[in-house]
Amino acid sequence: MTVSGVVSRQALPRPIVSRVCASSEPGILNQIRDNGWDMAVWNREMPREISEAAQVFAAGPARLLMDVRVNPEPAVCISVEEALADCQPLELRVWLGRDVQELAERFARALDCETVRIRLHRVVDKGCAAFHVDTLSARLLCTYAGAGMEWVDEPDVRRNELGLNGRSLSDANRAIVPDTSRIRELKAGAVGIFKGRLWGDGSARGLVHRSPPGCCEKHARLRLLIDPGHSQ
Ligand SMILES: [Fe+2]
Incomplete structure (x- = not known):
């Protein structure tokens, strides 16, 4: 089965080159424990009315809405709903609370960690515009509104080119990923x-x-990051 151009684990026992697995089933996230994968993707559609409301909310002033380190089992959704006190409509706030709770629990189970760090941002800056690898063990990312994270699978990367090394951002990115048609997006x-x-x-x-x-402000994003609780 192919989902958004990514070969799923069900289709091939072990892809020879790809290091990303994907499925429309949430259980795929547990595959991150397997040494063969650099990323596990749960492809899903948000309800249309929630997606539209999230886009409106994302266009508000950029800020960190929430940054907590918690054991996800006791009601994280309450913290999310409190952090999103200015979030309208109420349906969006409740949906996000439940979704963050579920994703925090799935992440904690997949990585076998007791606590997690949860951050929810409204983002309008460019963030890390250079291709890079994060200095942490693992991260969950979900963009609720706006453009998603861009990523590149193993066959399409020149790892020895990572880092700016005195080059301009565009020169470095071109060297790291020579074929820009291979850049993929983790969709909202x-x-x-x-x-x-x-x-x-x-x-x-x-x-x-x-x-x-x-x-830019026209392309505001609402982004969730979940890291192991001990990470910086
Ligand atoms: Fe990153």
Whole structure:
């Protein structure tokens, strides 16, 4: 089965080259434990009215809406709803509360961690516009509104070119990913858990990715990040 151009684990026991697995089933996120994958993607559609409301909410002033370290089992949704006190309509606030709760629990189970760090941002800046690998073990990312994270699968990356090394941003990005048609996007609503360079046993090199370029107030995003609770 192919989902958004990514070969799923069900179709091939072990892709020879791809290091990203995807499915429309949430259980795919547990595959991140497998050394063969740099990212596991749960492809899903948000309800249309929630998606539209999230886009309106994302266009508000950029700010960090929430940054907590918690055990996700006791009602995280209450913290989310409190953090989103100015979020309208109420249906969006309730939906986000439940969704963040579910994703935090799934992340904690997939990584077997007791606590997680949850951040919810309204973002309008360019973030990390250079292709890079995160300095952490793993991260969950979901963009609820706006352009999603851009990523590149292993066959399409020149890892020895990572880093600016005195080059301009565009020159570095072109060297790291020579064929721009191979750049993929984690679409709004989709959930990705991806590895960084600090993954447990050193078996992973981490997913190469960047924030979507060209962000400005017209392209505001509402973005959820979940990291292990001990990460910086
Ligand atoms: Fe990153």
